Amino acid sequence: MKQQQHQSLWRWICVRVLTLAIGSVILIALCMWLRFVIQNLWILHHMPPALREEFALLRQQPALNLARFHQIVDERWGISYSDPSIASSDWITVGVLVVIVIPFIVVFGLRSARPLSAQVSRLATAAGAVARGEFSTRAEQIQKAPTELIQLTENFNAMTGQLERYDRELRASHVAMAHELRSPLTAAIGRLQGMIDGVFEPEPQQLNMVMKQLQHLSRLTDELHLLSLADAGQLSLNKSTLDLTELLQERAVWLKPQAEAAGMAIEILPLRPCLYLGDPFRLAQVFTILMENALRYAAEGKRLKVEIRTLLGGQEIIFRDFGPGVPGDFLPGMFERFTRAESSRARHSGGSGLGLSIARAICVAHGGTLRASLPESGGLQLTVFLPAVEF
Known part of the structure; x- marks a missing residue:
């Protein structure tokens, strides 16, 4: 037409x-x-x-x-x-x-x-x-x-569409946020009230349970603060020259006890230097989140393959697991806050529902992207793209 x-x-x-x-x-x-x-x-x-x-x-x-x-x-x-x-x-x-x-x-x-x-x-x-x-x-x-008026109308409608989506996400996020914060807080208050009422003895085991809930609450607030900074474009990056391969190996060694406990092997290819100008701390967060995501939800696949590819426009890091994957209709909202698939991304698996949102926010702050796909042979593939920058 x-x-x-x-x-x-x-x-x-x-x-x-x-x-x-x-x-x-x-x-x-x-x-x-x-x-x-x-x-x-x-x-x-x-x-x-x-x-x-x-x-x-x-x-x-x-x-x-x-x-x-x-x-x-x-x-x-x-x-x-x-x-x-x-x-x-x-x-x-x-x-x-x-x-x-x-x-x-x-x-x-x-x-x-x-x-x-x-x-x-x-x-x-x-x-x-x-x-x-x-x-x-x-x-x-x-x-x-x-x-000009046609373009203004189209831009206005696009703007209202964004506002509608942000409003919907904000409402859903507020509800989920209140629920996520209330759970550890309620558990800690209940345990302390039990000790005050004499139901539980104030012994180290009980205090450790309270401390665990408070630590979880503290981690949630830190993650929400990071996402708020990213949404406002205020996420600061301390960039320096780093080796992506070395950083991935370091994260794999750090998570080795968890990987061995889950019976999963982390394979990083190729083992050659890959220099990049970025924030080592924030990129380490991204790699840790994606590796932990595979360990938590794809352990039955027994293998996590991490591949670094040098493209014309930058670097691509592919995290490929061989677990159960996720439903196809879950992919579009996979990186939204507090999002979990009903089966494989259950709350009892230990995730806060913010990890992938944080990983994407850090990638975007570097000018890159984080996307998910479902390979034909099964499992889940998460691809980080970091654009080329001058050293």
Whole structure:
């Protein structure tokens, strides 16, 4: 289907104004010309043939008999024909034409300006609805509006779409956040209340249980703070030259006890230096989160393959596990806060539901991306892309 072409606002206004102005002048001139043509044809048609031939000759050469020429004109066209008075028939005709043409100019002018007015009106109505918090509102597009207004309407609708999505995510995030924070807090308060009431003895085991819940609560608040900084574009990075291969190996060694306990082997390929300019601490967070994610949810696959690829535009690090994977419809919201798949990403597995959100936020802060896919042979593949930067 061919996309409709729209004019720019300046051209849109100029075309309509000039069309009305030139069209009005041409219309009045045409009417005056028709009036003279019809009058002349009428008078010449009713002249005797001999008089018509005499007048034709004098019309071509009035100097032959100027008095006779004016006599014929006065007799046939009337003495007022050459009267310079403002009350002459010519001026009266012009006045009548102007009076007749003005309503047409007004009607066609308003009709031509209608798309502009209608589009601005739709935008104003939609903006008022958005100001009232109705983020699902969209401004209707008027087909014959100028290009700038069409683009403004499209951008406005895209903006309201983003606002609607942010509002929906914020509401869902607030509910999930309240639930996630309430769980360890309630557990700690309940355990302390039990010790105060004498239900539990204030022994190290009980205190350690309270401490575990408080540590979990502290970790949640730290993670939420990091995500808030990332959303505001305030996540600071301390960049330095690092070796991605070495950093991945370091994280694998750090997680080796957990990997051995889960019966999983972490394989990093290729084992050659891969220099990059980034924040070692934040990138280590990303690699740790992705490795822990595989250890927590894909241990039955027994293997995590990490592959580094050097591309033309940067570095790509692929984390490929061979576990149960996730449902296909889970992929679009996989990196949202507090998101877990019902089966393989259960809360009891130990995750806060913020890890992948944090990993993506750090990748985005580096100008990169984090995406998920489902390989045909099964499992889950998480791909980190870090754009090339100058050292």
